[in-house]
Amino acid sequence: MGGFIAELAGRLCELILPIKYDIFIGNTSSSIALCTLSSIDLLLEVSRSDLMSSIAVAGRLLSENKGIDALVRHVIADKRIRCMVLAGKDSKGHLAGQSLLALWLNGVDDEGRIIGSMGKDAVLTLSKDEVEEFRTQISTMIDMRGIRDVEIIRKFILASTC
DSSP, X not given: OHHHHHHHHHHHHHHXXXXXXXXXXXXXXXXXXXXXXXXXXXXXHHHTSGGGGTOSEEEOOOOTTHHHHHHHXXXXXXXXXXXXEEEEOXXXXXXXXXXXXXXXXXXXXXXXXXXXXXXXXXXOOSOHHHHHHHHHHOOEXXXXXXXOOHHHHHHHHHHSOO
């Protein structure tokens, strides 16, 4: 029953607050993915900036379950992505950024729950193999949660060893 209610709430949110922007493709030679978490305005600003020439992809992450499932599947399908930068505002309650960081650091338990996540419903549908592939593929996770200034993010990425 809880799954049905969560699914219904998710569909209702899509109707009330449709979010058009999921992902922007940048430099196909880059190994860096930028996740702006729930900061859609930051994502749009990044998409129009010269930072896109330094990163492979920029996208958002709103939920600690379906959102992480989709992000991980995208990353493991694109073997060039080795570095992930988390920036922007983490979503209240869901804590998708904190949950993604916990996934990378700790993995999942036997029920698919992200070990160490503080999110409300941090249970993934990913297989343990997919989770381990993601954890291995991403060699560096840069935690800039809370930072919404494109120039600060750009300078940090350009100075990083990613």
